[in-house]
Amino acid sequence: MPITVHTHSHMEVNNLSWSTSSKKVLDDLSFTIEKGQFVGILGPNGVGKSTLLRCMYKYLTPDSGEVLLNNLNVSAISHREFASKVAVVLQHTPVGFSMTARQLLATGLINQQKWWQRINQVAEKHEIDRVLSLVGLTSKADQIFESLSGGERQRLLIARALLQKPEILLLDEPTNHLDVGYQVEILTLIKSLEITVVATIHDLNLASAFCDKLLLLRDGRLIKSGTPAQVFTPASIENIYGIKTEVDSHPQGRHPRVTYHFDGGRHAAV
Numbered sequence: 001m002p003i004t005v006h007t008h009s010h011m012e013v014n015n016l017s018w019s020t021s022s023k024k025v026l027d028d029l030s031f032t033i034e035k036g037q038f039v040g041i042l043g044p045n046g047v048g049k050s051t052l053l054r055c056m057y058k059y060l061t062p063d064s065g066e067v068l069l070n071n072l073n074v075s076a077i078s079h080r081e082f083a084s085k086v087a088v089v090l091q092h093t094p095v096g097f098s099m100t101a102r103q104l105l106a107t108g109l110i111n112q113q114k115w116w117q118r119i120n121q122v123a124e125k126h127e128i129d130r131v132l133s134l135v136g137l138t139s140k141a142d143q144i145f146e147s148l149s150g151g152e153r154q155r156l157l158i159a160r161a162l163l164q165k166p167e168i169l170l171l172d173e174p175t176n177h178l179d180v181g182y183q184v185e186i187l188t189l190i191k192s193l194e195i196t197v198v199a200t201i202h203d204l205n206l207a208s209a210f211c212d213k214l215l216l217l218r219d220g221r222l223i224k225s226g227t228p229a230q231v232f233t234p235a236s237i238e239n240i241y242g243i244k245t246e247v248d249s250h251p252q253g254r255h256p257r258v259t260y261h262f263d264g265g266r267h268a269a270v
């Protein structure tokens, strides 16, 4: 059985902008993330998806606008308080020194003790074994993180985030490196937690199947938002990605299915 956390947490982004010295990366974004929603942030490479997540988890401070967690500006929330509600899985998470999978997971257990004091306690060992099993890594428990495959690392980092029992999970391309079996399995697991999830995601069909709401970005601006059925039309996909598609209903009937036309894509000569 997955770890179930009933969430009461929600987020709101109001008029958020962020720039480098030479480029406006995020331009006046506003949207809400309702409690329990699974929200996908989509858009081509370089449009600002990861930067938006960085603002949402307090790594970057917006130039203007605000990010609210449960109606409080995140800049006014201590890192400890924030981490008790929000867990983050990044694309490239630096792991400081050689740790086994089990040791890395122990760093995700939030309480007053140091992870090396917690790791052998029975209840916590049980929790760690449980999440290892959930992400299919039981046999890798004592393997050094750096020696795991890309997909195994990704699953381990998701498992560590789950151990935090967050009310909100922020994920930067969670399916990166995962084979199709694990893409579906991990997203199904995350969805089953019924917590609030915000994920950047490139795969339109996975976004369609798992997300309640999609935010479509282009050049740092929010172009369209809504349910997959509202957002995924051939016109909006061509507008954002410059490719032609067919959009029909998935055979399982609950969400749109996007099929790409292979005519060279947006950089093809016309």
Ligand SMILES: Nc1ncnc2c1ncn2[C@@H]1O[C@H](COP(=O)(O)OP(=O)(O)OP(=O)(O)O)[C@@H](O)[C@H]1O
Pocket: 020, 025, 043, 044, 045, 046, 047, 048, 049, 050, 051, 052
């Ligand atoms: N600290 C920074 N300094 C300079 N440029 C930056 C910085 N952070 C982000 N950028 C630029 O802002 C743009 C958006 O980057 P971001 O990583 O948010 O894009 P993305 O939509 O997540 O892309 P991808 O789909 O490729 O992961 C890119 O052009 C990136 O080079």
